[in-house]
Amino acid sequence: MDEMLLLARCLLVVLVSSLLMCSGLACGPGRGFGKRRHPKKLTPLAYKQFIPNVAEKTLGASGRYEGKISRNSERFKELTPNYNPDIIFKDEENTGADRLMTQRCKDKLNALAISVMNQWPGVKLRVTEGWDEDGHHSEESLHYEGRAVDITTSDRDRSKYGMLARLAVEAGFDWVYYESKAHIHCSVKAENSVAAKSGGCFPGSATVHLEQGGTKLVKDLRPGDRVLAADDQGRLLYSDFLTFLDRDAGAKKVFYVIETREPRERLLLTAAHLLFVAPRNDSGAGRPPGGAPGRRALFASRVRPGQRVYVVAERGGDRRLLPAAVHSVTLREEATGAYAPLTAQGTILINRVLASCYAVIEEHSWAHRAFAPFRLAHALLAALSPVSTDRSGDGDGIHWYSQLLYQIGTWLLDGEALHPLGMAVKSS
Numbered sequence: 001m002d003e004m005l006l007l008a009r010c011l012l013v014v015l016v017s018s019l020l021m022c023s024g025l026a027c028g029p030g031r032g033f034g035k036r037r038h039p040k041k042l043t044p045l046a047y048k049q050f051i052p053n054v055a056e057k058t059l060g061a062s063g064r065y066e067g068k069i070s071r072n073s074e075r076f077k078e079l080t081p082n083y084n085p086d087i088i089f090k091d092e093e094n095t096g097a098d099r100l101m102t103q104r105c106k107d108k109l110n111a112l113a114i115s116v117m118n119q120w121p122g123v124k125l126r127v128t129e130g131w132d133e134d135g136h137h138s139e140e141s142l143h144y145e146g147r148a149v150d151i152t153t154s155d156r157d158r159s160k161y162g163m164l165a166r167l168a169v170e171a172g173f174d175w176v177y178y179e180s181k182a183h184i185h186c187s188v189k190a191e192n193s194v195a196a197k198s199g200g201c202f203p204g205s206a207t208v209h210l211e212q213g214g215t216k217l218v219k220d221l222r223p224g225d226r227v228l229a230a231d232d233q234g235r236l237l238y239s240d241f242l243t244f245l246d247r248d249a250g251a252k253k254v255f256y257v258i259e260t261r262e263p264r265e266r267l268l269l270t271a272a273h274l275l276f277v278a279p280r281n282d283s284g285a286g287r288p289p290g291g292a293p294g295r296r297a298l299f300a301s302r303v304r305p306g307q308r309v310y311v312v313a314e315r316g317g318d319r320r321l322l323p324a325a326v327h328s329v330t331l332r333e334e335a336t337g338a339y340a341p342l343t344a345q346g347t348i349l350i351n352r353v354l355a356s357c358y359a360v361i362e363e364h365s366w367a368h369r370a371f372a373p374f375r376l377a378h379a380l381l382a383a384l385s386p387v388s389t390d391r392s393g394d395g396d397g398i399h400w401y402s403q404l405l406y407q408i409g410t411w412l413l414d415g416e417a418l419h420p421l422g423m424a425v426k427s428s
Contacts, residue, residue, distance in 0.1 A: 042170065044162030050177040051169050057140070059301070061175040062147060062187040065140040070133060079131060079146045082106045086113040088126040088154050098130035101146040104188045109149060112171035112186075116153065119167060124154040128183055148187040150179075158182070201246055201270045201359075203255060204337025206350050209312075211238040218339045218350065219249065228312070229345040230354055234321050236312070239345035242378055245357070245402045246340040256300045257333045258309065260324035260353070265311050267353040268335060271301035274356035274364055276347075278308040278323035297356050297364035303329055310354040321354060342399075344375055367405075374401050 045051065054060040069075045079100040082089075087109065089098045101109070113125040129136075129150035132143040142148035151168070153160050158181060165184045168176045173186040204219035209228035216225065221241050229239040255268040258275070269275065274297040303309070308323035315322075341348060342357045346368040349355075358367035 042163065042166045045165035045169075045176070045178045046162065047178050047181065049165075050175065051165075052175065056142070056175045056177070056187060062142060063174075063189045065142065066145060066190050068144040069131070069146060078102055080106055082109060084110050084113055086110075086117060086124055088124050089130070090126065090128045093134065095133075097133055098127055098149075100131040101149065102188065102190070105147055105149065108168075108172045108186070108188055112151075112168055112173075115167040115171055116164070119163065120153065120155075120160065123157075123160075126152045126154045126156075128152060142187045145190070147190065148185065150183040150185050152183050201248075201253070201273065201338035201340045202350055202355075203253070203268050203335035204249065204339055205335060206268065206339070208341070209349055209352075218341055219337050221339075221341055227341075227343060228349040229343050229347045230310070230321055230349070231345065231347075234310070236319060236321060236349075237345065239343040239347070242342045242344060242375070243399060244339055245342050245359075245399045246338065246397070248338045248396050250336070250396075251338045252334055252336055253338050254334050256303075257328075257330045258300065258303055258326060258353070259328045260309060260311055261327040263311055263313055263322075263324055263352075264327075265324065265352050267309075267351050267355070268333060269300045269350070269355065270338070270359070271299060273300050273340075273359045274298065274362065274367075275300050275303055276310055276354050276356065276364075277303065278310060297362065299359075299362055305329055312349060312352045312354075342371070344378075346371065370405050371401075 056062050057064050080103055081099045091098045116125045127149050131146040137143045165176050165178045168186045174189045175187045177185040179185040202218055206218040207215040210216055211226040225241040226238040227241055230236055258267045277296050277298050305326050307326050310321045311324045313322040346357050356364045
């Protein structure tokens with residue numbers, strides 16, 4: 001059986017590579033079969049320019065200020081020292097404070113250090129300001145949380161700073177600002193923020209509807225369960241639960257909370273998970289989520305009040321999907337467990353709200369096609385060994401197939417198609 005699973009995995013790698021090559025290269029703008037991707041041309045930032053073009057402490061950038069960290073506070077353990085020899089720390093206070101930062105900031109800074117050496121051989125990245133414990137920055141500065149750094153190059157050549165800022169953007173900092181002629185300011189999201197640690201999951205307390213009747217907690221799903229889903233035309237049906245694409249039973253995550261007005265439903269999911277939004281001209285006949293023009297699958301972080309999602313409603317003894325207006329979208333509700341169930345249909349009704357099984361890439365149809373080899377292999381293995389078809393999704397962590405798809409997807413697809421968080425989920 002182990003040899004069969006190994007063979008199935010090898011076949012899946014070949015199939016998904018060819019499938020993504022077709023969809024990615026044929027559909028991607030400006031690309032065709034057999035063409036090599038051109039190196040990305042980097043444009044220096046202009047003085048006083050910041051990316052993304054929103055305020056630093058907003059959700060689209062590094063997020064809100066969460067409070068100053070001092071050496072004797074409980075949150076001090078959130079900071080980690082950076083002893084990277086390829087980075088020069090000014091440390092004018094002579095306390096080592098500039099070396100202290102959150103893990104996310106450290107990761108981005110280390111990535112930037114490599115880019116700097118590649119861009120300018122013999123030149124290193126230099127940090128002039130890191131964590132601030134002395135109150136030298138403005139009120140609610142992210143320097144007080146170890147989430148911000150001010151940087152230059154080791155040669156202090158100011159003509160390089162525009163490109164240095166661009167390299168910081170490419171390294172993954174959540175907000176980069178060409179703040180001064182003398183330095184670049186960079187910051188990151190909080191380690192415990194919804195944006196930094198969420199991928200595509202639901203909390204363990206979320207419920208699904210079973211074919212044999214009743215509901216079940218998503219954390220208790222097992223292969224062989226058939227759960228309520230919907231096809232491309234919006235028809236309700238029951239679909240096989242295949243595996244968890246991601247599972248972390250002990251995680252305490254912060255979720256988006258999406259509440260509908262009528263009927264009143266409440267769904268918790270993470271930022272990069274896909275949720276179906278009804279087109280404006282949907283009459284409520286339950287046609288979508290596939291056939292109606294304008295139907296979209298959006299990241300949960302992009303759903304807004306006034307848009308309509310699909311919920312299960314009872315009408316005259318008939319159960320169908322109907323669009324329901326979103327009453328509110330809030331975030332920062334903490335719940336235990338993070339689960340990303342996959343069904344054969346690629347959709348699932350969670351707390352009576354229709355959601356995609358996919359995340360990270362804002363194209364439900366692409367994702368579903370990419371999982372076709374997995375579904376095929378799963379069906380073949382189920383036929384050969386009905387007792388156990390997929391043990392790779394039994395433990396906590398991200399399913400190997402999801403990781404494979406993401407790695408190929410980042411190479412083939414334009415960055416705009418991926419959620420800004422990328423695979424931050426890998427650290428969840």
